[in-house]
Amino acid sequence: MQKDAPINVLGTPLQECSSTDPVTGFFRDGHCNTCAEDRGSHTVCAQMTAEFLAFSKYVGNDLSTPRPEFGFAGLKPGDQWCLCAGRFFQAHEEGCAPTVDLDATHQRALDIVPLDVLRQHASQPSED
Template identity: 75%
Template sequence: MKIDASVNVLGTELKPCSLDPLTGFLRNGACDTCAEDAGSHTVCSQMTEEFLAFSLYVGNDLSTPRPEFGFPGLKPGDWWCLCAMRFLQAHDEGVAPKVQLGSTHQKALEIVPLDVLKTHAVDLD
């Protein structure tokens, strides 16, 4: 498995997103991606009650623990590498969570425009 270059949407080195809970398609704490990551789990986002309810509504239950998959279940305040398309969908519905640009992989830009990410950024100088 070849990992895509670890560069964020700002063009600098990708920073970790979360080690607790351990996130990322590769479960390395970063929103790294590779060819096998069909969902593009590249947007480092902070969970909110509103977003978690939206995700459940559209068929992706992120709140319920799934120990058989090593998934603890997410709660508001947790940081998680979201699929870029789901993030964009949440943005379009007005329920997008906050993002860390420094921890969001540049590959997210293939789906989510940078200006959209910036409107939800917590680390924009």
């Protein structure tokens, strides 16, 4: 699998998505890197909230329950995680999207989520 260029939605080098326990990313490298095989587009670096975790569980992707057989301790509010862009956009439309780190969100997220939507949920205002 060849990674896509590590560029974020702002056109600068992709930063780490500050989650090391558990390690996030399609490649489990702490970054929201992606490639052609990443069908879910795990490209949006988001900080988990109780509301988003409940929503994700409700729609069929339980991120909060530990799964030791996969080495996954479960996420809790405050953890950062590389979300599937489609799930993030769905949460946005339902009014429960988590905060996003634009510096750590891969540019491929823009294939699914408009930049203005990501900016609405940005943890820090970005410069235009």
